[in-house]
Amino acid sequence: MRTKLIFSTLLIxxxxxxxxxxxxVFRVLASKGANQVKKVNGETVPLKTGATLVSGDELxxxxxxxxxxxxxxxxxxxxxxxxxxxxxDLESKLAKSxxxxxxxxxxxxxxRMSDDDNVNSNYRQNMKATGAAERATGAGAxxxxxxxxxxxxxxxxxxxxxEAPEVENASYVVSIKNIFDEEIYKAETNSTSMAIxxxxxxLSNERLVILSVKVKDQGDIVSSDYGIKRISAEDxxxxxxxxxxxxxxxxxxxxxxxxxxxxxxxxxxxxxxxLTQYEEAIEMSPEVDDFKVLYDxxxxxxxxx
Numbered sequence: 001m002r003t004k005l006i007f008s009t010l011l012i013x014x015x016x017x018x019x020x021x022x023x024x025v026f027r028v029l030a031s032k033g034a035n036q037v038k039k040v041n042g043e044t045v046p047l048k049t050g051a052t053l054v055s056g057d058e059l060x061x062x063x064x065x066x067x068x069x070x071x072x073x074x075x076x077x078x079x080x081x082x083x084x085x086x087x088x089d090l091e092s093k094l095a096k097s098x099x100x101x102x103x104x105x106x107x108x109x110x111x112r113m114s115d116d117d118n119v120n121s122n123y124r125q126n127m128k129a130t131g132a133a134e135r136a137t138g139a140g141a142x143x144x145x146x147x148x149x150x151x152x153x154x155x156x157x158x159x160x161x162x163e164a165p166e167v168e169n170a171s172y173v174v175s176i177k178n179i180f181d182e183e184i185y186k187a188e189t190n191s192t193s194m195a196i197x198x199x200x201x202x203l204s205n206e207r208l209v210i211l212s213v214k215v216k217d218q219g220d221i222v223s224s225d226y227g228i229k230r231i232s233a234e235d236x237x238x239x240x241x242x243x244x245x246x247x248x249x250x251x252x253x254x255x256x257x258x259x260x261x262x263x264x265x266x267x268x269x270x271x272x273x274x275l276t277q278y279e280e281a282i283e284m285s286p287e288v289d290d291f292k293v294l295y296d297x298x299x300x301x302x303x304x305x
Contacts, residue, residue, distance in 0.1 A: 024053065024054050024072070025054060025071060025072050025087065025091060026053040026069045026071055026090070027050065027051070027053070027070050028048065028050060028067065029068040029069060029070050029290070030049060030066065030290035031047050031048065031049055031065075031068070031290070032065060032287055032289065032290070033061065033064055033065035033066065034062045035061050035062055035065050035067055037057055038084075039057055040054060040056035040057060047059065047060075049290055054087065055088055058084050058085065058086050059079060059085040059086075059087070061079055061081065061082050061083060061085065064082070065079070065080065065082060066285060066288050067079040068255070068288070068290075069090070070256075071091075073094075075250075076250075076254065076257055077093065077094060077256075141222065141223060141224070142161050142162055142164060142222060142223040143162045143223060143224075143305075144159060144160070144211070144212075144223050144226050145159075145162075145304040146211075146226045146271070146275075146304065147226075147303070147304070148224070148225075148226060148227065150227070150229070150271055150272045151229050151230070151231045152228055152229065152270065152272045152273060153231055153236060153240075153265070153268075153270050153273050154276070155198045155199040155204075156197055156276065157195070157196055157197075157198065157228075157273070157276050158194070158195050159174065159196060160193040160275070161193070162192065164221050167215055167221065169190070170215050170216075171189070171190055171215070171216040172188065172190070172216065173187070173214050174187050174188075174194050174196070174212075174213050175211070176196075176203065176209050177209065177210045177212075178206055178208075178209060178210075179208055179210075184209070188216060206230075207229060208229045210226070211227075212224070212225050212226065239268050239270075243264065246260075255280075255281040255282075255284040255291060258280050258281040258284070259294065262275075262298070265277060271302055275298070275299075275304070279295075
């Protein structure tokens with residue numbers, strides 16, 4: 001498994017660097033605000049998601065701006081300060097950090113963020129329409145954004161569900177049972193999401209649990225049951241080995257990097273771990289609509305909406 005993963009990573013590393021071409025050093029992953037770029041030829045144009053930047057370009061960030069960039073090596077960097085930032089200065093900043101990054105997962109994010117992917121855009125719109133129709137047939141029920149059964153690696157997870165139909169100021173009850181149908185965890189919230197630590201004293205010894213969500217005092221508005229299972233020690237060992245390599249190269253202290261981690265978990269079929277990374281990325285940068293679109297794509301692709 002490890003040999004296959006390394007080969008795949010090296011192959012995509014080659015494709016990433018080939019696709020960047022000669023001279024171009026950054027690609028725009030996300031842009032919020034009326035940002036611009038002054039090109040080498042002196043022309044100033046609006047900054048768009050998916051645009052490429054070369055060494056002589058200069059970013060012109062608006063007040064309250066957010067600009068997320070990916071370097072040709074796969075490393076990410078964020079620009080939040082208004083005013084002019086030279087691309088050469090950003091290159092110098094990245095040069096002080098490690099050069100070997102998990103290009104595979106950064107490329108995954110870049111492909112999803114690109115505005116030029118019309119096929120994916122149409123797919124998104126069609127799936128949204130289909131999903132809306134499917135959800136309409138289940139009126140009165142809540143849908144948790146999980147497959148019916150899901151594996152989990154990390155103990156911390158964010159669970160999200162749809163809003164209760166035709167219920168104002170709904171209060172939700174999240175219930176977790178063990179395999180003997182005994183309730184071992186219960187919590188209430190007025191939100192449509194909840195952070196759960198599966199190392200909680202009532203949950204830590206359970207390999208498999210069953211989660212459901214209902215509207216408080218309205219027993220007819222309830223979700224289906226969703227199985228959440230900790231992956232085996234053997235599988236965890238293999239995944240953690242690659243995860244530690246990623247952590248050594250990509251810190252998880254920025255919204256952009258959390259998207260890279262999300263791609264890692266998604267590829268390893270750890271959808272709840274991936275979903276949690278998307279949630280945390282949006283929480284860190286709630287003003288960036290591109291992140292919300294990417295999250296929406298993830299949900300649609302995996303049939304979670």
